Amino acid sequence: MTEPRLKTVQCSSPAGLHRMAYKEWGDPANPRVLVCVHGVTRVSGDFDELARALCGDYRVVCPDVAGRGRSERLRDPSHYTVPQYVADMVTLVARVTAVGDESSVHWFGTSMGGLIGLILASLPDSPITRLVLNDIGPTLDPAAMARIGEYIGQDVRFPSFEAGARYVRDVSASFGPHSDAQWDKLARDVLVQQPDGQWTRHYDLGLAKPFAAITPQQAAQDQQMLWQAFDAIRCPTLLVRGGQSDLLSRATAEEMTRRGPKPRLVEFAGVGHAPTFVQPDQIAAARAFLLG
Template sequence: MSEPKLKSVLCSSPAGLHRMAYKEWGDPANTNVLVCVHGVTRVGDDFDALARALSDRYRVVCPDVVGRGRSGRLRDPALYVIPQYVADMVTLVARVTAGAEDESVHWFGTSMGGLIGIGLASLPGSPIRRLVLNDIGPVLDPVAMARIGDYIGQDIRFKTFEEGAAYVRLVSTPFGPHSDAEWDKLARDVLVRQPDGRWALHYDLGLAAPFKALTPQQVAQDEARLWAAYDAIRCPTLLVRGEHSDLLSRATAEEMTGRGPKPKLVEIAGVGHAPTFVRADQIAIAREFLTG
């Protein structure tokens, strides 16, 4: 099949305009659209294997959420929050479904991408018709949020790509078993060479600002809003959990199956947070649900 096209769309925030880059796989005339959205420090390239496999049925659109990868950066880092990301995705969906009689899409969201999916799928008139939530739910742990803020706010530089790749592999251990080639790609997707020749992770360190500003009270309020949004979802939903996930507990996953869209739950053995869907067996899970 042909290689993906790199595109971008102009989005708006209270601080001004920014561009969101995205990869588009498959026939550009295909009106069956699948949007795949990554985790907090990852990029749209994470979905290359999934997109390549599903582009026989879909035009697969994989954005770099603002502040990551090829996308622009926000002038006000306090705006790196789910409502802004949802607004950006509304703009993206309008772009990729322009001229189509049916403006609906299917959605695959890993971690943060799943939270964005919950936000968008909960809205009246949402374009999402099928939803995959990959290892994420409405429960937010204040300690985990603080840990994430501390981790993503560190300006870590590496003398060589190999040094950076070893770091990515270490912090990504919960992804589960991967081949050396798969680990290499996971690193290449998020490492970028700096003007001084060193390597760094390809995102705005300002992403940490909203995490660092969180209080336990704010986390509790955000969690209540997420549950309310989740309970408002009406489209068919698949919930995927890594067996050893520390972000989506089994108790939360089981509660989710009885609320809101009452999703089917699939647990992937030997994996923590989060399954990467680069292997054929995981891709088959997504294909079976999405193509129904």
């Protein structure tokens, strides 16, 4: 079975240096690179199935965004913001495209990973030449954002992996139907055992600090900025929406299809925020767009 290579790259924040971990799948000399970036409390392991399906065509690169999984925590949690993540990804892209003459990448971003890709794709001379936005857009439902912000900062601990896995399954019900084995994998990717034997979620609770600092005025300014960035995107774009998503409304998704890159919209019924792309029909949709 194809297995990834585990690597790191050194990045910079205003508070100092930090190492960002990533998985690399496929031929290390393949100049065709697909970067897959996860949601706010998830990790690179979310893309294992998608990477296995596509690593014959791409070198698939899946980072743990700073503060998650194997990546180092930031010294100042106020830097857990999209601009910092964009800067980290510029460093990562420079690293992974250094093996070939091509400097372009394809990008698959789920939720937060989609916002990072949206901003990066909007910049002049962006390396992104094909973009998948998975259940994310410039206008985000305030109630859903508040729910996510509250969930992130909870210091929940579990006496066993099984207890933690039940919690992950409950809070991730919007991912839609999955087999028991798939739910187990989704939990194992984001739970870590502590020295005292308890299990916790595998990220820095400091991620909640920037969420708590957002004011309604800043949220409105951020939304305006994201629409401006979206309108500046010129590369082919696929917009994916969970049919029951509470974060990306159908109205916002439809407006996105009329603006900027005018993406094609694909919806998955029976799924909320966000499609996990471990299911064959979801993987097939990604493959068709990325390699089409």
